[in-house]
Structure formats: C-alpha cells, structure tokens
Amino acid sequence: MILLLVSGTAVGVVLFVRRQRYVKSLRDRGWTFVGSPAFESVARLSNPPFGMGFTRDPDDQIVGLTSSGRPFQVIEYGSEYWKGWVGMVTLSRRLPELWITGGQTQPRAGVAATMVPVPPQLGAGWTVGVQDPAFATEVLSGQLCTALLTLASGQPGVNLSIDGDQLVIQDPPRKDPELLAPWLDQVAMIATAIDALPLDRWIQPPREPRLTFYQHPDWWWIGQDDSLLHSTPTTRSGHDHSTSDVIRGRDGDGPPFVAFTHHWKTTRTESSTDSEGRTTTRTVTENHSEPILGFELPVGMPWIQVSRRGFGAGISFESEAFNEQFAIHARDHKFAYDVIHPRQMEFLMAVRPVSFQVVGNWAWFEPGRHDHQTIAHSSVFLRDFLARIPRFVWKNLGLHDSPYPQA
Structure with missing residues (x-):
C-alpha cells in the first residue's frame, strides 16, 4: 500500500512538472493557456464536431497570434459524439460551411453536405463537401490547393472545415x-488564400454568441x-422536479418549440418480515425522467390526438389502410375530418410520425x-402537417389565411 501510494505520488509530481513546463513553453511564445475555458470559447461554432448533442465540454485551450498576426485557438473539446483537439484560425469574413478531407482521414461524423468534384491540383485521396456547389467552385483556387498540399505534406491527413469566420482543422500537433x-x-x-478570393457575395450574417446546433441556426441551448x-x-x-438540456428555437417559418428532459423522484416505504416475525421498514427513492417536446401554434385549435393504432380505434375514416395504422381522437369530429383529409392521410402513412396531440x-x-435528431424530424413533420390543413380551417379559427403555405 505504501509503495503504491509513493509511486502514485511520484507519477503525479512528474505529470504536474511536465504540464508546468509545457504551459511555460506556450507563454514564452506569447500565447495564453487556459485550463478551464468558458463556453464562449466555442459558442460561435456550430459545425461538427461542434453543434452536436447537449454535452459541450471545452477543456485546455491555447490562444494567441500566428507569426503573420492572425488570431488562432487550439482547444480540447468533447461531446456525446466526439472528443479530441481542434485548431482554428480566424478568417476575415463569415462564409458558408465547406469540408475538405485528404489523406488518411475520415470525413467528420454528422456532416450533411453535397460532395463535389475535386480540383486536379489536389489529386486523388481528397473529398470536398458543401451546401452550395457554386461556393466550392469559387473557393477551390490554385493558391488554396497549393496551401492544402503544403499542410498535408507534414501530416498523415487533413480534416478541414469553414465554420463561420473560423477555419477549423482537427488533430493539431498540440503536444x-x-x-x-x-x-x-x-x-x-x-x-490567407481564402481571404484573397472575391467571396463577398457569400458573406453570412453574424450570429449571437450562444450554443447553437448544426444546420439549425435558430435553435439555442438554455440548459x-x-x-x-x-x-x-x-x-x-x-x-424534486427539475429540468435539464432545455432547448428553444424554430426551423425557418415553422412553429417555435421548447424541448427538455423532465426529472423527478418518487419515494415509497417497503416493509418486510423475517422468519422470526421481526418487521423492518425501509424507504426507497426512485429517479424518473421523461422527454418533453412542444410546438407553439399561431392560434388555438380544438383538441385532437394523432397516434399509432393501439387500444381504441378512434374516429373512422374512409381509408381502411389509414384506420389500420392510426387512431385519431377528437372532441370535434368535423374538425378532425377537415384536418385529416385524404392527402393528409397519405402524408401521415408515408412519414409515420410519433404520437402527438394539439x-x-x-x-x-x-x-x-x-x-x-428527434426534434428536427418532428419540427419538419409538423410544419408539413400544418401546411396541409386547408385554408378554410385556418379562417374558421380566426386567421385570414394559412400561416404555413405549402412549398
């Protein structure tokens, strides 16, 4: 026991001294080391590995200027989906997302992008992804390709992205x-190669410095x-009721939502009697949780519930295939028939949403x-569901027209 304690202490001292020397070497270069950075250090970043999940955990951080005077940040970051180090330097403009991967590197998990042809200058082994292929065409200049090849020559792979006004690369040699x-x-x-390009027409609007979600700029994490x-x-x-991971937001012109996890406890008393007739009593406390997801509508509606077919058939509709899959309950049957019309039935059978009620x-x-992912799917579904409600129904509810026109 004593030998283990002494050995553990010695290892701890060595690691502490090594860390202090490392921090000093960073500061000698004029850089700043932050052991516990605030969320603000990653708040403006929303593309993977950022912008994913509810756990956002920035750790050791190095900030400073490159030799050319460009601000940089190297930071350890973790979430439910990824943990590692990323380095980034600041661009002169906020630009659309762009993904470039080369060498022995896999594309980042969670990215939704369109793959486009790679410039001949880069050669084989590279992939490029964007939301708008026209942006990639304008960005992938010869000077940029040369800079990418220079970076790739000194490491096994390159995993680069544009995230707003940050050029982000995974796995920097931070040690x-x-x-x-x-x-x-x-x-x-x-x-510098990107800044030199005529890309002003691609400038993106600034975002509030808050924790957002990938490709959902109007979502924000509250906690x-x-x-x-x-x-x-x-x-x-x-x-002991409480909430966690509260998110608010909306998608485009869809209805705003609130989503969170609700936690609570229940306590009960259990009694038992042993073989000698002695009774003992103990208190048992159990923890519970449930997900809550709600969307605010522009006007009040009669109560209606849409659920998968289970116990209780609900209202009968003209489509037997629909009746076999769904149970619709409503206090106002006319309202239900107006909302759940044949096109709406086809949509519900194709999408097969989770149960919901208005x-x-x-x-x-x-x-x-x-x-x-569940929030995003439900948000898109509800917007499409509401867009299929006839205009006369919205007018009967007091609106002059449908607030959700069909695309």
Whole structure:
C-alpha cells in the first residue's frame, strides 16, 4: 500500500512538472493557456464536431497570434459524439460551411453536405463537401490547393472545415509547441488564400454568441429552466422536479418549440418480515425522467390526438389502410375530418410520425427520447402537417389565411 501510494505520488509530481513546463513553453511564445475555458470559447461554432448533442465540454485551450498576426485557438473539446483537439484560425469574413478531407482521414461524423468534384491540383485521396456547389467552385483556387498540399505534406491527413469566420482543422500537433507554431502558420496560409478570393457575395450574417446546433441556426441551448414545469404537460406526481438540456428555437417559418428532459423522484416505504416475525421498514427513492417536446401554434385549435393504432380505434375514416395504422381522437369530429383529409392521410402513412396531440395553441409530442435528431424530424413533420390543413380551417379559427403555405 505504501509503495503504491509513493509511486502514485511520484507519477503525479512528474505529470504536474511536465504540464508546468509545457504551459511555460506556450507563454514564452506569447500565447495564453487556459485550463478551464468558458463556453464562449466555442459558442460561435456550430459545425461538427461542434453543434452536436447537449454535452459541450471545452477543456485546455491555447490562444494567441500566428507569426503573420492572425488570431488562432487550439482547444480540447468533447461531446456525446466526439472528443479530441481542434485548431482554428480566424478568417476575415463569415462564409458558408465547406469540408475538405485528404489523406488518411475520415470525413467528420454528422456532416450533411453535397460532395463535389475535386480540383486536379489536389489529386486523388481528397473529398470536398458543401451546401452550395457554386461556393466550392469559387473557393477551390490554385493558391488554396497549393496551401492544402503544403499542410498535408507534414501530416498523415487533413480534416478541414469553414465554420463561420473560423477555419477549423482537427488533430493539431498540440503536444509540442515547436511543431504547433509552424503548423499554425501553414493553416494561416490557407486562411490567407481564402481571404484573397472575391467571396463577398457569400458573406453570412453574424450570429449571437450562444450554443447553437448544426444546420439549425435558430435553435439555442438554455440548459435549465424549471419555470417550464408550470406551463408544460409534465408528470405532476412525485417530488424534486427539475429540468435539464432545455432547448428553444424554430426551423425557418415553422412553429417555435421548447424541448427538455423532465426529472423527478418518487419515494415509497417497503416493509418486510423475517422468519422470526421481526418487521423492518425501509424507504426507497426512485429517479424518473421523461422527454418533453412542444410546438407553439399561431392560434388555438380544438383538441385532437394523432397516434399509432393501439387500444381504441378512434374516429373512422374512409381509408381502411389509414384506420389500420392510426387512431385519431377528437372532441370535434368535423374538425378532425377537415384536418385529416385524404392527402393528409397519405402524408401521415408515408412519414409515420410519433404520437402527438394539439391542446389549445400547443402541439405536444411523445418523442420517446430527447435529442436534436428527434426534434428536427418532428419540427419538419409538423410544419408539413400544418401546411396541409386547408385554408378554410385556418379562417374558421380566426386567421385570414394559412400561416404555413405549402412549398
């Protein structure tokens, strides 16, 4: 035991001294080392590995200027989907997302992009992804390709992206400042090549410095907001109610939403009697949670519930195929028939959404889990569902027209 304790202490001292020397070597270069950076360090970033999941964990951070005076950041970052180091330098403009991968590197998980042809200058082994192929055509100049090849010559692979006004590259050589400095200068050369291009027509609007989600610029992470417990259909029994991972937002002109996990506890007393007739009592506390997802509608509607067929057939519609798959319950049957018309039935059978119900001016879903993929799917579905409600129904509810015109 003593030998283990002494050995562990010695290892701890060695690691501490090594870390202090490393931090000093960074500061000797005029760089700043931050052991516990705030969320603001990654708040403006929303493309993978950022912008994914609810756990956003920035750790050790190095900030400073490259030899050409361009601001940079190297940071350790973790989430449910990825953990590692990223380096980035600042661009002069906020630009659309762009993905360039080369060498022995896999494309980043979670990226949704269109693959486009690679310039001949880069050669084989490279992939390029964008949202708009025209942007890639304008960015992939000869000077940029030369800078990319220079960076790739000193490492096994390149995994680069544009995230707003940041040029982000995974796996920087952060352990050795003697290697990190020239690596950052090479990344700065890529940024200089991009800045030199006539890309002003692609400038993106600035974003608020808050934690957002990939390809959902109008979502933002709040964290905890227990006031929602009084205005949402959460379970009321039990005690110690709380919320976590609260998200608010909307997609385009779709209805705004709130989503979170509701936590609570229940306590019960259990009694048992042993073979000698002695009775003992103990208190058992259990933890519970449920996902909550609701969308605010522009006007109050009669109550209606759309769910998969289970116990209870619900209202009968003219389509037997629909009746076999879905159960529709409503207090106003005429309203239900107006909303669930033949085209709406075809849409529901094709999409097969999770159960939801409209209560006043809210649509509450039963998502089964709390994650951004489920929120995104439900958001798109509900927007399309509402767009299929006839105009006369919206007018009967007091609106002059449908607030969700079909594309």
